[in-house]
Amino acid sequence: MQAATQSDSSTGATFNERDALWPNYSPPQDLVFTHGLGTELYTESGETYLDFLSGIAVTAFGHSHPHLVEALGAQSKKLWHVSNVFRIPEAEKLARRLAEASFADRIFFANSGTEAIEASIKAVRGYQAAVGKPERHRIIGMSDSFHGRTIAAVAASGNPSYVQNFAPTDHGFDHIAWGDMAALDAAITDNTAGVIVETVQGEGGIRPLTAEMLSHIRQVCDARGLLLILDEVQCGVGRSGKLFAYETFGIEPDILASAKGLGGGFPIGACLVSEKVGQHMVVGTHGSTFGGNPLAAAVGNAVLDLVFEPGLLENVRKQADTLRAGLEELVSECPAVLSKVSGLGLMIGARCEIPNVELMTALRRNKLLVGRAGDNMIRLLPPLNVSDAHVTQALDILRLEVRRLQQF
Numbered sequence: 001m002q003a004a005t006q007s008d009s010s011t012g013a014t015f016n017e018r019d020a021l022w023p024n025y026s027p028p029q030d031l032v033f034t035h036g037l038g039t040e041l042y043t044e045s046g047e048t049y050l051d052f053l054s055g056i057a058v059t060a061f062g063h064s065h066p067h068l069v070e071a072l073g074a075q076s077k078k079l080w081h082v083s084n085v086f087r088i089p090e091a092e093k094l095a096r097r098l099a100e101a102s103f104a105d106r107i108f109f110a111n112s113g114t115e116a117i118e119a120s121i122k123a124v125r126g127y128q129a130a131v132g133k134p135e136r137h138r139i140i141g142m143s144d145s146f147h148g149r150t151i152a153a154v155a156a157s158g159n160p161s162y163v164q165n166f167a168p169t170d171h172g173f174d175h176i177a178w179g180d181m182a183a184l185d186a187a188i189t190d191n192t193a194g195v196i197v198e199t200v201q202g203e204g205g206i207r208p209l210t211a212e213m214l215s216h217i218r219q220v221c222d223a224r225g226l227l228l229i230l231d232e233v234q235c236g237v238g239r240s241g242k243l244f245a246y247e248t249f250g251i252e253p254d255i256l257a258s259a260k261g262l263g264g265g266f267p268i269g270a271c272l273v274s275e276k277v278g279q280h281m282v283v284g285t286h287g288s289t290f291g292g293n294p295l296a297a298a299v300g301n302a303v304l305d306l307v308f309e310p311g312l313l314e315n316v317r318k319q320a321d322t323l324r325a326g327l328e329e330l331v332s333e334c335p336a337v338l339s340k341v342s343g344l345g346l347m348i349g350a351r352c353e354i355p356n357v358e359l360m361t362a363l364r365r366n367k368l369l370v371g372r373a374g375d376n377m378i379r380l381l382p383p384l385n386v387s388d389a390h391v392t393q394a395l396d397i398l399r400l401e402v403r404r405l406q407q408f
């Protein structure tokens with residue numbers, strides 16, 4: 001590297017400091033958070049922001065939750081990492097709790113969503129090979145999906161924008177238009193091994209599959225000997241108003257990928273599978289150095305404590321109803337700005353009739369942080385324990401800015 005650029009700020013990152021990072025992100029240059037508490041984020045100069053993005057559905061209980069701080073602190077003083085060469089009681093406990101609360105019997109821990117997806121893909125192929133159908137190796141996904149950024153995950157996503165420059169990506173994925181059930185039936189061949197879908201599509205536009213679609217997919221998988229992977233990296237762990245979103249639709253997957261909210265901000269991912277699938281993932285088939293280490297698993301257990309607290313999932317549903325009702329009113333009142341509300345639980349999308357970035361920037365000027373999604377949407381992902389007062393505050397800011405933009 002050539003001459004280093006000196007920072008002129010004592011603690012904050014400067015523009016020049018960013019020069020040493022890949023230029024693959026574009027954060028607002030003048031905004032740096034120093035700490036957070038619950039749904040609020042603070043800057044060095046003392047400004048307070050309302051965080052309705054939660055680090056993209058990750059800080060499920062907001063910032064600095066005392067139970068999570070305590071769990072991480074306590075574990076950090078005991079043991080950080082031993083690798084999966086040795087037993088990890090915290091991970092065994094987390095796996096047991098996830099299995100008891102879901103369809104799953106066996107859990108593999110990873111460090112991210114995309115790794116949970118990779119494990120899911122390997123579990124599908126591993127199963128088909130183990131039951132004597134090695135020719136079944138292709139997986140059918142839906143258009144506009146997002147399954148992560150590794151080569152296999154972008155190949156599974158069926159979104160040309162993620163694949164550009166990274167060809168070849170024919171690693172065994174076929175795609176149908178989102179929700180097109182006739183196309184699904186037609187796409188199945190002798191080489192098909194499984195189907196991968198987001199129960200609630202996230203990045204591509206906040207879009208839940210319907211109960212009819214999911215039950216059709218389940219029936220087709222059962223009839224043709226295929227495995228169903230649900231990607232619940234974003235919509236899982238309470239965000240839908242249930243522990244996992246599939247519970248809303250009355251079906252069960254064979255494999256489920258989880259991450260994001262599972263660590264509440266500490267990196268952890270999980271691939272949950274039924275015994276039928278899990279029995280084949282024996283020694284030598286898959287692994288991870290960091291996956292499910294004591295720190296990550298301790299925090300994951302603390303997150304589950306909070307998800308299972310009485311009233312938490314009710315809060316998700318209640319705050320979701322309030323937010324959606326407020327947004328629906330704005331859609332009727334300001335159709336030149338907002339045209340549709342969608343989502344499930346506290347994963348809420350509002351489609352914009354102006355560029356979504358314009359509304360996002362206007363909201364940020366008013367100290368409300370939201371995300372964006374495909375289909376020109378803004379995306380609300382507040383913490384699962386968000387309060388009435390913060391929901392009211394967020395809706396007030398949304399009303400102010402949407403009404404102002406409607407005037408143009």
Ligand SMILES: *Cc1c(COP(=O)(O)O)cnc(C)c1O
Binds near residue numbers: 113146147234
């Ligand atoms: C975020 C996301 C991923 C990828 O997770 P990473 O932790 O970024 O690797 C996969 N699938 C869905 C649905 C996601 O929202």
